[in-house]
Amino acid sequence: MRSYGVVAGLLTLLVAAGLLVPAAAETYAGGPTELTAAAPAAVAGTAAPVTLTLTGDGLPVPGADLTVERRTSGSWAPLAVVTTDADGAAVLEVTLATRPADNRVRARYDGDAEHDAASVTLYLALRRAVSRLRLTGPATVVDETSATLTARWRAARLPVAGPVRLQQRRGGGWHTVRSRRTGADGEVGFRVAPRTDSRWRVVADALPWATGARSAVHALENLPPGTPVSLPRAAPEPRVALPRQARAVGAGARPTITPIPRGVWRQMRGNSWHRGCPVGRAGLRLLRINYWGYDGYRYRGELVAAAEAIAQMADALAAMYRRQLPIRSMYRVDRFGWSQRLRGADDYASMAAGNTSAFNCRDVVGRPGVRSPHADGRSLDVNPWENPYRSQQGVHPNRWWLTRSDPRVAWRSRGHAVVRVMARNGLRWTYGLGDLHHFDAAVAGRRLVPRGCADAVCH
Structure with a gap:
């Protein structure tokens, strides 16, 4: 104990003299x-x-x-x-x-x-998930109505919200019809109203988290709103083919009667009208009217008739429309050009096409030099292919239909629906079985059968 005290005291003296410094405590200076x-x-x-x-x-x-x-x-x-x-x-x-x-x-x-x-x-970096687009909807749509096509876009089992483009196949290529965004559920609907059979798809560009995508093609068949004509399989087709007319305008028959426009008159001159005709431009009218085609679709036809008879024809054709009695076609007869044999528009071609027409300043088919009642603009020919005419030179436009009938488009008696509709609107089935497709408007003060036709059929 005594030696310990001596040592301690000695250390104290050394520290006091500054000859010995005590060690500092070790600390962490800190790094980055x-x-x-x-x-x-x-x-x-x-x-x-x-x-x-x-x-x-x-x-x-x-x-x-x-x-x-x-x-x-x-x-x-x-x-x-x-x-x-x-x-x-x-x-x-x-x-x-x-x-x-x-x-x-x-x-x-x-x-x-x-x-x-x-x-x-x-x-956090996103890796694009492979996305898939589907386009669903009905397989058919009735003409003049609409259908909804639904696009569904998903990726990694999640709905994709983003812009998609609806495309339609036309003319050998795909054309964007409309662009819309899918919602939070990854879906969006497109309302379409095609007038023909159509093909559709949807496409989408890539998003930060999903790849771009393209759906499979969805086919949409256009169906007629009316009932197509069902003819016998053996029935011959018209020898002259016509393009389909423009589709119907508006609801119902929607007939419009106007004076002859300048452009129409230019086409008529030298074909269905020429100098020496009993009625001129001022006495004629143009009728445009909707009709039911043989294929069940609605079309817009036109014909020219006398001003004094056009309303009766419009009423009769409108009644046919309401009853869905079909018409094969309804082009103005000047479309078929000049016929030297008939000295007017070519009614042979018009009949061979099954075309419904009225005014045509020409001779009677099969009776050269005898003016046809069509030259007065008060006669109407309806569906001539299925309703032949017996002329002095033979049957036109075909013999197959001569002894056959159809409840909608081919008549052989006054009890047929078309003949009754015509009669109720002042159009007479003048020659009956002799000229099945020919009707004459009964106009006050006018002869129903022109001179020279009392003892023969004047088509």
């Missing part, structure tokens, strides 16, 4: 603290492992709490608090959103006595 983050690209709707690593002076910092937040809808929201392991790392699973702006995360370390605070922000 770094927080890093990494994650692989992933598909929206799937989880990506976000690895956070905290180091101080290059060494792992274990047991540290890291606060993680996520940017959602424009603001930061808490996501999780994770603790680093012995390697200074923490792993957090984050499910990727479809919007890139919602795939931003940040982590924060608040520091301690030995380590500075640190933070890091990470943008």
